[in-house]
Amino acid sequence: MGETVDPGPVSGRAILGQTLKVLREKAGKSLGQLAEDTGYDKSYLSRLESGERLSKVTVMEDLDSYYGTGSLLVGHWKAARLDAFKDQYKEFMKLEATARIMWKFSPGIPGLLQTEEFARGILVGAQTTADGEEAVEEQVAARLGRQYLLKQKPEPEVRLIMDEVALRRPASQGKTWHDQMLHLEAAALWPNVTLQVLPFSAGAHHHMNGSLTLLWQRDGSAVAYKEGNGCSRLIEDPDQVLRQRLSYDRLRDMALSPSDSLTFIRDVLEEHRS
Template sequence: MGEVVDGERGSGRAALGRTLRFLREKAGKTLAQLAAETSYDKSYLFRLEKGERLSKRAVMEDLDTYYDSGDLLVRLWKDTQREVIKDKYKAYMELEATARILWMFQLRVPGLLQTEDYARTVLSGLSRAQTTADNGEEFEEQVAARMGRQELLHRQPAPSVRVIMDVGAVRRPVRPASAAVDHPRRQALLSRPGHRAPRGPLPPRRQCGGVPTGVGGGGVGREQGRTRGRGGR
């Protein structure tokens, strides 16, 4: 495994790319054969190995199954997700990933509970930039990283999560329409033993202090303490 991976955005991505190539060569497969047997595009697989793309978790699960590598690729993929998080959010994300208690107040659906369509809509609005060939991949990585945060909701033991959303989160129009329609279904799926079921919207409250849409307070805590912060996460 002495080959060099061209990914320049972090060691996690490079390690994942090297591992993908190593497993393929160990299996005696060419990229063309792998593409034919997994139904993934050859150029896409090539770019994963070169560290030029980040996949979704489902792709790594499929390849783990194909190579019979347990959850090796999924674990490496989780490491790469941290590398695409913007610096100003990294400290919060590190706390969130290990928190046992999370309390949040948000004016929008919090990132931890967003569907992919909703996350895509919100992130495209925050960037205020049209998606182009140059920034499209970075945008997709941000979406994948946000969806990857939901892994913590399925760990054992599961964290205690309490979310209060402003009534505007369910009344404010979201485009595409599917982004809003899917949310009741997503919140119901996340309501299982260890999580409180979503309640109906609270009475409208006055927004004080000129807080812009999409920015709210939140807190994460461990057994020894609790940290509170603000931000549209």
């Protein structure tokens, strides 16, 4: 009796591609007909089905609507986007997706609040390979997909502290930066988001070289995640998580109040306009 060869785990992107193909064939559509019906390029749709590309989540929303499949494709897309990240970050993202409370500090504009063009500008600089453009688009799509977390029901309670340096290093394109600042201004008014700025006047602090995230689940369990200097660490030990929470509390004490932070953002926006 021959041995069975384990093909290994199937990627989320492959499952999404297979689902797209099955739905199209079940609807009796060719790739050409689907392209004509939806307005998406035929070769682009083909690459989605083969698992070669990761689309923006809005494409999956359109196709869910087209096939009448509720949020089936969006659900598969959420799993597929994890393929764009490293293993430890994947575990963090799974926890982030189910967290009821999020506390985050970022030296730059937090990924959860980046506009598409601003995110693209940051990610382009990190790509040096021939296939860099395609890799950038996949990472942009995955990053923007994380922002769905802020709108899911029930909405998580989110506190974001960002260093003033984030507001003093503009994007290379004026319109990109203007749109990003407007987005921050709008986000500061969202009911489930508390946005604070840590000003230069607060002086040196203990998280100048990296970001910190704290997540609480519905059952009260918590983890911390740190990134900086080219490395990352997921912290699950309760004592260490508590230390990170106290560390975050110190940052919050140093930061401007939410209302003063909104005024600060608006002042920077006005400076840019001038």
